[in-house]
Amino acid sequence: xxxxxxxxxxxxxxxxxxxxxxxxxxxxxxxxxxxxxxxxxxxxxxxxxxxxxxxxxxxxxxxxxxxxxxxxxxxxxxxxxxxxxxxxxxxxxxxxxxxxxxxxxxxxxxxxxxxxxxxxxxxxxxxxxxxxxxxxxxxxxxxxxxxxxxxxxxxxxxxxxxxxxxxxxxxxxxxxxxxxxxxxxxxxxxxxxxxxxxxxxxxxxxxxxxxxxxxxxxxxxxxxxxxxxxxxxxxxxxxxxxxxxxxxxxxxxxxxxxxxxxxxxxxxxxxxxxxxxxxxxxxxxxxxxxxxxxxxxxxxxxxxxxxxxxxxxxxxxxxxxxx
Amino acid sequence: xxxxxxxxxxxxxxxxxxxxxxxxxxxxxxxxxxxxxxxxxxxxxxxxxxxxxxxxxxxxxxxxxxxxxxxxxxxxxxxxxxxxxxxxxxxxxxxxxxxxxxxxxxxxxxxxxxxxxxxxxxxxxxxxxxxxxxxxxxxxxxxxxxxxxxxxxxxxxxxxxxxxxxxxxxxxxxxxxxxxxxxxxxxxxxxxxxxxxxxxxxxxxxxxxxxxxxxxxxxxxxxxxxxxxxxxxxxxxxxxxxxxxxxxxxxxxxxxxxxxxxxxxxxxxxxxxxxxxxxxxxxxxxxxxxxxxxxxxxxxxxxxxxxxxxxxxxxxxxx
Numbered sequence: 001x002x003x004x005x006x007x008x009x010x011x012x013x014x015x016x017x018x019x020x021x022x023x024x025x026x027x028x029x030x031x032x033x034x035x036x037x038x039x040x041x042x043x044x045x046x047x048x049x050x051x052x053x054x055x056x057x058x059x060x061x062x063x064x065x066x067x068x069x070x071x072x073x074x075x076x077x078x079x080x081x082x083x084x085x086x087x088x089x090x091x092x093x094x095x096x097x098x099x100x101x102x103x104x105x106x107x108x109x110x111x112x113x114x115x116x117x118x119x120x121x122x123x124x125x126x127x128x129x130x131x132x133x134x135x136x137x138x139x140x141x142x143x144x145x146x147x148x149x150x151x152x153x154x155x156x157x158x159x160x161x162x163x164x165x166x167x168x169x170x171x172x173x174x175x176x177x178x179x180x181x182x183x184x185x186x187x188x189x190x191x192x193x194x195x196x197x198x199x200x201x202x203x204x205x206x207x208x209x210x211x212x213x214x215x216x217x218x219x220x221x222x223x224x225x226x227x228x229x230x231x232x233x234x235x236x237x238x239x240x241x242x243x244x245x246x247x248x249x250x251x252x253x254x255x256x257x258x259x260x261x262x263x264x265x266x267x268x269x270x271x272x273x274x275x276x277x278x279x280x281x282x283x284x285x286x287x288x289x290x291x292x293x294x295x296x297x298x299x300x301x302x303x304x305x306x307x308x309x310x311x312x313x314x315x316x317x318x319x320x321x322x323x
Numbered sequence: 324x325x326x327x328x329x330x331x332x333x334x335x336x337x338x339x340x341x342x343x344x345x346x347x348x349x350x351x352x353x354x355x356x357x358x359x360x361x362x363x364x365x366x367x368x369x370x371x372x373x374x375x376x377x378x379x380x381x382x383x384x385x386x387x388x389x390x391x392x393x394x395x396x397x398x399x400x401x402x403x404x405x406x407x408x409x410x411x412x413x414x415x416x417x418x419x420x421x422x423x424x425x426x427x428x429x430x431x432x433x434x435x436x437x438x439x440x441x442x443x444x445x446x447x448x449x450x451x452x453x454x455x456x457x458x459x460x461x462x463x464x465x466x467x468x469x470x471x472x473x474x475x476x477x478x479x480x481x482x483x484x485x486x487x488x489x490x491x492x493x494x495x496x497x498x499x500x501x502x503x504x505x506x507x508x509x510x511x512x513x514x515x516x517x518x519x520x521x522x523x524x525x526x527x528x529x530x531x532x533x534x535x536x537x538x539x540x541x542x543x544x545x546x547x548x549x550x551x552x553x554x555x556x557x558x559x560x561x562x563x564x565x566x567x568x569x570x571x572x573x574x575x576x577x578x579x580x581x582x583x584x585x586x587x588x589x590x591x592x593x594x595x596x597x598x599x600x601x602x603x604x605x606x607x608x609x610x611x612x613x614x615x616x617x618x619x620x621x622x623x624x625x626x627x628x629x630x631x632x633x634x635x636x637x638x639x640x641x642x
Contacts, residue, residue, distance in 0.1 A: 040566040040600070049599040050566055162403070168582060171524040178564045179526045181598050294570070295529075295561035 016262065023275045030282040031055050037286060039294040049182045057177055057185040058285050058299075059278040061240045062250065064191035066277025067198055067270060068233045069251020070258075072123075074209035074266060075229045076130065078141045079259075080314070082251030083123075083237045086145035090152040091122025092234075092241040093173050097159050108242065112187060116238035122152060123230055139315070175240075175247035175300030177285055187243050191236045195274065198232055202267040205229060209264070247300050249307020250277060256314055280306075362482045365443075365466040366450070371486055372461075375438035379421050382443030385465050386410055387626020388480050391496070392489045399435040401446060407618040409628065425449075429456050439486070441465055443479075444624045467625035472538035473504070476625030496627055503634050508544035510641040515574025515605070516548035521560060521621075522592040523581035528560035529567065535560075536620065539577060543637050548573040565600040575640055576606035577613050584617030613640040 034055040040046050069082040076086070083089050095118025099111050106114075126148050130141055160169040198205070208215050208225040215222040240247065258272045281299065284306065288297040358373040379399035380386045383406070389397055390410060397413065400406070403423030406414040419435050422428035424445040432440070432453075440457065442450050443465035454462045465483065468475040477497050484493035519530040519539055530536040531549040540547045548571050568576075580592035592614060596607075606612050619632035 038566045039564060040570040045599065045603075046566065046569075050564070164403070168524045171526050176526060176562070178562055179595070181565060181600070183598075184525075289564075292561070294567050295563055298562065 016268075020271065020275075023272065023279075027059070027275055027279050027282075030279055030286070031059065034058060034282050034286055037289050050180075053182045053185050054177050054180045054285075055282075057180045057188055057244065058281050060185075060188040060192050061244055061247065062278035062281030063274035064188070064195050064236045064277075065240060065247055065250045066254035066273045066280075067195045068236045069277075070255040070266065070269065070273050071198060071205060071229050072233055072251065073255055074205045075226055076127070076141065077209060077211065078136075078138060079256060080138065080142035080252065081145055082249070082255075083119075083233055084246060084248045085142055085149060085252065086126040087122040087149040087152050088119045088126070088233060088237045089241060089246050090149045090156065091125075092116070092119040092238045093169070093246070094118050094122075094152055094156040094159075095238070096172060096242065097156050097165060097169060100165070101159070101163055108187065112238050112242045115242055116235045119234035119237045120230060122148075123234055127230075171245075173241070173246045173300075174298045175245040175303065176296075176298035177244055178296045178298070180244070185243055187239050191239045194232045194236055197228075199270055201225070201228065202270050206264070206266040209266070245298070245300055247281065248304050249311055250280060250303060252314075253307055253310045254280060360485055362463060362486060363478075364463045364482065365447070365468070366464045369461050369463055371463065372438050374487060377435050377437050377439075379419075379432055379435055379437045379440045381421070381424065381427070381446035381449065382441060382465055383407060383410070383424075383623040384467060384476070384625040384629065385441050385443055385479075385483065386413060387623050387628050388483055389487075391627040392484060392487065392492055394487045394489070396487070399432060399437065407622050407629075409618075410623075427453055427456075432457065439463065441483075443467070469535050469537065469624075470533055471541070472625065473542040473630065476630060479625060480627055493627075500627075500630060500634060503638065504542065507634060507638050507641065510638070511544040511546070514545070514641050515611075516571075517545035517575035517577060518548040518568070518571055518573035518606075519577045519579065520568070520596075521579045521581050522595050525595060527563055527565070527568070527595065529563045529571075530560045535624075536577075536579070538633065539637065543634070545575060545637065545641075548575075565598060568596075569600040569603050572604050573606050574609070575611045575613070576604065577615050577637075577640070579615055579620050580617050581621060584621040611640065613637075 035047060035051045036042070038046065038051055040050070065083070072081055072083060072086065072088075073079055092115040095115035096111060098118070099106055099114040103110070126145055129144055129148060130136065133140065133144065156169065157166070160166045204220060204225045207218060207220050208222055208229070212222045215225070254273050254277045255269070258269045258276060262268050262272060281303070284302040285299045288299050288302045291297050359370045360373045362369050362371050375396055377398040378389070378394075378396045380389065380397055381401045383401075386397065386400060387407075387410060390413075397418065399419040399421040400413045401422055401424050402414055402418075402420035419431055420428065421432050421435070425448075427449050429452075437457065437460050440453050440460055440462045442453065442462065444467065447464050447466045450462055450464045453460075465479045467479060477500075480493050480497065481490065484490045517539060519534075519536040521528045521530065521536075529549060531547050532540050539545050578592045578596065583591065596612070601607055613636060615636050616632050619626075619629040619636075623629035
């Protein structure tokens with residue numbers, strides 16, 4: 001089906017190593033630019049309390065979301081899905097609104113936990129719907145995901161509207177790093193740990209990506225791998241939504257670029273996905289900080305523009321020979 | 324100066340004369356049932372009944388002004404979360420809930436048998452819907468022009484007072500306010516640069532001249548702190564980082580906690596601002612951070628009592 005790359009590139013290992021070094025250097029350069037951009041004059045206090053936390057938050061959430069995109073694509077066996085197009089992110093947002101209404105004073109961890117739980121249910125719902133579809137056409141699966149996400153988002157909007165939370169919901173859901181300071185992003189390290197787990201389990205996800213029958217044949221507990229993968233995706237989505245908001249399309253764009261470059265092996269692709277994910281979020285945030293300096297444009301808005309264009313390109317480019 | 328009472332009398336009599344002259348051809352309820360008065364709203368002029376028995380109000384600023392003037396003709400109000408605490412009697416069962424600020428309940432409104440419907444600000448978009456739905460009931464749009472907040476709000480208050488023959492009362496209140504505004508302007512001169520921040524869901528937006536909170540600079544005379552960084556005019560407020568606050572380094576900080584305004588106990592504004600960067604500003608060090616009454620600043624626009632609150636708070640922040 002769609003999980004096999006159109007052409008598995010046979011880049012020699014030496015070239016890949018050089019490329020990886022280049023990628024890391026590029027990321028370091030972007031991080032340095034991010035550290036040097038801001039409104040206040042540069043000083044150690046500014047760097048340690050504002051610039052460094054913001055840059056770390058960008059790197060962590062970029063890597064985590066992109067890796068989640070890849071995981072979801074492997075598990076669903078469809079190249080056009082990512083957490084924000086299958087309802088995961090929307091469900092996390094619904095969870096956040098519900099917990100805010102029921103227990104406004106709840107600690108951050110409780111809010112995150114509720115959001116993660118909702119995200120899990122939302123993702124599970126999507127998988128259940130997809131499994132029930134008689135024809136799992138490449139384009140149909142992400143469309144069903146978008147519709148499901150739309151339904152969940154509508155419920156969230158309804159709740160928010162009736163409780164006068166609409167604008168608050170908007171400021172939550174739009175991915176925005178302007179409020180990031182030391183002490184206000186550390187939850188993202190949870191996402192980093194989960195990404196590390198994904199690295200260790202990379203081979204299992206690759207095998208799971210070949211389908212349930214294949215996985216079972218080579219002795220892999222398909223259900224367990226699916227459960228771990230969905231758990232990682234849900235918690236990471238929840239953490240990112242709670243701390244910075246929604247960054248659309250990232251999990252879609254990055255894994256597709258990477259698989260075109262190095263093929264579909266998760267172990268080989270994951271470092272690249274993480275590096276490119278971080279890099280893309282860094283670029284978007286730097287653009288958002290520069291366009292209307294000293295004011296800001298949220299990273300989610302910048303990414304929405306770039307990501308939507310790329311999504312369209314992917315769909316149009318691949319449609320004739322998609323499967 | 325203006326003599327609204329005389330004006331009102333002229334308006335009333337001329338309206339009366341007109342409606343008498345046009346008797347028969349004019350079939351609207353207002354003209355049939357008694358004297359009318361010509362009122363100027365943000366869309367032009369409207370003929371409304373004098374001292375109407377039943378008024379439906381969708382705008383919190385108008386509700387505030389009518390309440391301040393002691394008008395008891397209000398029968399229906401917009402409910403649904405955002406009723407300010409000092410007007411909470413209107414949220415009770417004695418008043419018909421006629422929808423919320425964004426959507427009228429067209430089935431509930433007739434139960435009040437309205438003689439007059441007033442919208443404004445957030446609810447002004449429903450003006451045409453209401454006019455179409457309730458033939459013969461005048462609909463006023465009392466939106467406040469935020470680029471000349473106080474002037475526009477006072478004009479609205481005078482127009483509303485005309486309808487209920489309260490022009491003397493409103494003139495007295497406005498004269499008192501004008502005197503206090505003068506005093507505040509004098510205090511503000513040389514008191515330093517002010518910045519208005521609005522916090523919501525952990526994020527911060529800055530407001531300056533020309534915005535909904537521009538009255539701080541334009542009417543109350545506090546110098547705007549943002550001029551030297553970006554353009555003076557940030558009409559809708561701009562997303563900013565805490566570095567912006569540090570760099571602007573205002574002498575006076577006014578904080579509107581939006582989440583508190585809508586009755587949500589989220590992260591409070593104080594918690595959001597209490598960080599290394601904001602602590603470094605002159606305003607924080609000199610304890611010149613004012614957490615303003617978010618209902619008066621954000622929910623109620625241009626009510627007589629809410630404007631009193633605005634003036635009070637800025638006055639206190641300067642002394």
